[in-house]
Amino acid sequence: MSETSCYILDNGAYTAKVGFSTSEPKVVPNCIMKAKSERRRPFIGSQIEECRDASGLFYILPFQKGFLINWDTQKTVWDFIFSKECCPVNFSETPLIITEPLFNFSSIQEAMTEIFFEEYECQSLLRINATDLAEYNYRKTNNNECTVVVDSGYSYTYIVPYVKGKKYKDGIRRIDVGGKVLTNHLKEIISYRQLNVMEESYVINQVKEDSCFVSQDFMKDMEIARKKDSSNTIVKDYVLPDYTTIRRGYLRDVVRPDEDLEQQTLRMNNERFSIPELLFRPSDVGIPQMGIPEAIMHSINSCPEENRESLLENIVLYGGNTMFPGFRDRVYMEVRALALDHYDVNVSRGDNPVTYAWEGGKMMFRDPDFYSFCVTREEYEEEGKALAYERFDI
Amino acid sequence: MASRESGRVKDAEKRRVLDDAARKRRARKAIEALELDNFHEDPHADLVMSKKVPKFADSNEKPTRKKKAKSAEYYKMRFRKTFAQLVEEDASFRPEPPNYLSAQVPPSKFPDRHFCAVCGFPSNYTCIPCGARYCCVRCLGTHLDTRCLKWTA
Numbered sequence: 001m002s003e004t005s006c007y008i009l010d011n012g013a014y015t016a017k018v019g020f021s022t023s024e025p026k027v028v029p030n031c032i033m034k035a036k037s038e039r040r041r042p043f044i045g046s047q048i049e050e051c052r053d054a055s056g057l058f059y060i061l062p063f064q065k066g067f068l069i070n071w072d073t074q075k076t077v078w079d080f081i082f083s084k085e086c087c088p089v090n091f092s093e094t095p096l097i098i099t100e101p102l103f104n105f106s107s108i109q110e111a112m113t114e115i116f117f118e119e120y121e122c123q124s125l126l127r128i129n130a131t132d133l134a135e136y137n138y139r140k141t142n143n144n145e146c147t148v149v150v151d152s153g154y155s156y157t158y159i160v161p162y163v164k165g166k167k168y169k170d171g172i173r174r175i176d177v178g179g180k181v182l183t184n185h186l187k188e189i190i191s192y193r194q195l196n197v198m199e200e201s202y203v204i205n206q207v208k209e210d211s212c213f214v215s216q217d218f219m220k221d222m223e224i225a226r227k228k229d230s231s232n233t234i235v236k237d238y239v240l241p242d243y244t245t246i247r248r249g250y251l252r253d254v255v256r257p258d259e260d261l262e263q264q265t266l267r268m269n270n271e272r273f274s275i276p277e278l279l280f281r282p283s284d285v286g287i288p289q290m291g292i293p294e295a296i297m298h299s300i301n302s303c304p305e306e307n308r309e310s311l312l313e314n315i316v317l318y319g320g321n322t323m324f325p326g327f328r329d330r331v332y333m334e335v336r337a338l339a340l341d342h343y344d345v346n347v348s349r350g351d352n353p354v355t356y357a358w359e360g361g362k363m364m365f366r367d368p369d370f371y372s373f374c375v376t377r378e379e380y381e382e383e384g385k386a387l388a389y390e391r392f393d394i
Numbered sequence: 395m396a397s398r399e400s401g402r403v404k405d406a407e408k409r410r411v412l413d414d415a416a417r418k419r420r421a422r423k424a425i426e427a428l429e430l431d432n433f434h435e436d437p438h439a440d441l442v443m444s445k446k447v448p449k450f451a452d453s454n455e456k457p458t459r460k461k462k463a464k465s466a467e468y469y470k471m472r473f474r475k476t477f478a479q480l481v482e483e484d485a486s487f488r489p490e491p492p493n494y495l496s497a498q499v500p501p502s503k504f505p506d507r508h509f510c511a512v513c514g515f516p517s518n519y520t521c522i523p524c525g526a527r528y529c530c531v532r533c534l535g536t537h538l539d540t541r542c543l544k545w546t547a
């Protein structure tokens with residue numbers, strides 16, 4: 001039994017990446033949102049595109065702290081995703097690859113198996129970590145032996161070493177800083193310094209995406225940002241959306257007061273680089289944890305010595321946070337400085353960091369052994385959930 | 395008159411100093427706030443919403459599904475465990491590392507850096523009553539007027 005295409009759902013805590021292996025993935029918000037301006041209906045997944053005024057959006061997310069906790073919300077979003085409105089599928093004819101968090105709790109794993117076999121009537125199911133798909137993508141492209149996968153997402157940043165295609169679990173490291181912490185911290189400092197935006201997660205997340213960059217020399221950039229004249233090349237204004245003429249805000253140069261364009265703006269100065277800096281120095285906001293480069297070294301140093309050379313040569317970054325300009329260069333620079341001189345260091349970013357794992361799923365479906373990774377409906381009915389627990393290395 | 399009044403209040407506050415426990419509590423609350431999904435109430439909370447889940451058109455042209463789909467509400471009841479319960483359960487189910495708890499990175503070996511609680515630039519001074527950092531007299535003034543002991547920790 002083998003099908004011509006497979007359905008891949010990289011079920012992230014903030015966005016789900018979904019589509020058939022024969023097409024391009026869609027990125028769908030994995031949540032339900034309620035708008036102040038629209039009281040008749042909630043917006044499920046990508047329905048948010050129909051919302052005219054996205055100010056004060058209220059989020060209902062299936063995930064808490066990176067784990068699937070709110071099943072009613074998830075079921076509602078999945079029903080949307082699997083419907084004609086989004087990306088329709090018949091699971092009795094199409095195998096499914098779905099991602100789960102690292103160290104996913106056993107009762108959530110059981111629930112996943114049950115809901116896909118019983119509710120969605122899957123024929124073949126592969127439950128897998130997104131980092132496994134990312135590693136597969138990297139290894140099939142580079143033909144390397146060992147890989148360090150860095151997944152910097154919404155809830156966490158995970159560092160996962162792989163030796164010959166297998167997770168080395170003792171080396172997995174988690175930093176409790178992801179996109180949510182960055183957005184919330186930006187909201188907090190803007191609200192204190194300029195304008196109360198505590199209710200504007202959606203908009204401030206866009207401000208973060210449009211304005212922030214990773215500094216290559218943090219203290220030097222602080223000195224530049226201190227300057228009051230034109231030698232301050234960092235300071236910009238962010239024009240906020242008004243949902244009449246401007247639907248998404250944008251960054252622009254600071255204009256003189258007499259040129260005031262009567263737009264509502266946020267002044268973005270040291271905020272532009274001190275926010276992504278938290279990924280490199282969580283202790284800047286009092287989170288007593290290593291930053292990404294230090295954690296990469298901590299992870300590699302816990303792996304067998306004979307694999308360290310290959311690990312340092314194959315560090316791959318993906319996830320939304322890796323899209324900040326300067327992210328890869330900073331990781332490379334710091335890892336290079338921390339590693340022993342006689343090792344080579346190579347750091348790359350997935351081509352499309354948001355869908356990098358999804359693309360790995362597409363490649364894995366073409367693996368000649370693909371069906372041996374899956375559990376079929378017949379196997380599930382005969383042997384129950386225990387088989388899924390054994391076969392899937394979550 | 396008003397300014398003298400507030401000046402007196404400020405003097406009274408200055409004599410108060412937050413103890414270590416209160417400072418730690420404040421720091422922990424700040425970190426917890428970074429985890430929140432929303433800082434406001436559900437804007438539709440006052441609406442009497444129909445409990446019905448929205449219906450999406452089935453993916454198949456022909457109704458091939460043999461059984462009736464279960465509701466979102468059913469799964470909420472069926473898999474009802476909080477994050478804290480799951481962590482506790484994991485500790486007995488997977489007690490030996492590696493597991494969720496053991497994977498957390500340890501503290502950094504680099505020394506902490508300090509930033510002004512008001513403007514975000516590097517700071518050299520510590521507010522005596524509350525322990526917050528500030529960089530200059532102007533920022534200290536803003537801090538005393540807006541936060542410092544005015545926050546209940």
Ligand SMILES: [Zn+2]
Nearest residue numbers: 510513529533
């Ligand atoms: Zn200051």
Ligand SMILES: [Zn+2]
Nearest residue numbers: 521524526542
């Ligand atoms: Zn103070």
